[in-house]
């Protein structure tokens with residue numbers, strides 16, 4: 353099949369070369385020079401510029417109408433300002449587009465070659481220089497200042513009673529964390545990330561489990577190295593790689609032991625995380641309440657894109673980013689407005705982050721505050737509070753902490 357295609361291409365090239373030759377020979381027979389262009393050809397080319405201008409303008413207008421409004425009205429408060437900014441920019445660009453392109457094609461037609469026409473020599477004009485420096489300068493300054501004012505209003509600090517939601521990205525899904533009644537997220541560390549703890553939440557148990565896992569691995573590797581000291585069965589390079597892994601695991605262990613248990617509101621940082629709620633699959637948010645999103649990423653840069661709310665923010669490994677917004681239309685209201693009972697808000701990844709990037713999405717449900725509270729109450733907390741009586745659980749707590757403190761001493 354491939355050979356056939358190559359053959360066709362080669363034959364086509366030969367055919368074109370032969371046709372060109374025939375054309376050149378016929379031209380020399382007519383005694384015309386190659387660079388001589390007949391007046392009729394010249395005129396037709398000039399008129400075609402005008403025809404193309406109309407096709408181009410109509411195509412542009414058609415595309416504006418067909419694709420200009422692919423999103424429904426903004427479902428967030430700041431989104432109205434974003435739409436306004438976008439509209440002003442597009443309006444200015446459109447006006448300039450039509451003026452510039454009109455002159456481009458019109459002049460190509462007007463100044464077509466005519467026998468005897470001579471170009472005027474015109475080197476400099478201060479008024480013209482001023483005009484084409486000042487007009488774009490002022491226009492661009494307006495766009496930038498207007499954009500910055502809007503951007504600063506959107507990205508300013510969130511109010512104190514804003515609901516905080518952590519949006520956590522990794523290849524290739526989203527996880528959401530709600531901070532619970534204490535309004536404080538439990539601390540997390542990438543050193544504790546494991547299949548059972550994808551967010552790397554810090555807890556006494558999490559630390560102990562991870563340390564046990566690492567110690568087990570170190571022991572296993574060291575016993576292999578030790579056995580080799582007597583029987584020398586392993587190749588030297590392999591022993592080197594084992595030693596390297598032991599070194600890395602020990603450093604990882606040290607980093608985990610360095611995690612501190614700083615106090616926040618009288619609770620240790622990991623205790624503040626016990627009432628957090630980790631949710632996958634869909635994110636619920638209440639309408640008309642300010643929400644502050646905190647974005648984190650486990651692996652590469654992703655981008656949290658919520659088109660219906662005109663919101664987008666990169667999620668960067670190692671650097672939490674944030675964005676505040678106030679949704680104004682519930683999912684049910686938007687379904688009514690659009691007459692589409694299947695409509696859902698969506699969170700998409702908008703950075704090409706790997707093979708399954710296209711499918712990295714999550715449903716967003718905007719509902720009334722009562723519905724939201726009921727939904728949130730039904731979600732599981734990270735660690736349920738102890739049910740035994742006070743004295744017992746306090747003892748258990750001290751005991752647990754002792755274990756960790758011992759483990760934490762290198």
Ligand SMILES: [Cu+2]
Pocket residue numbers: 521522523524653654655701702703704705706709712
């Ligand atoms: Cu992604």
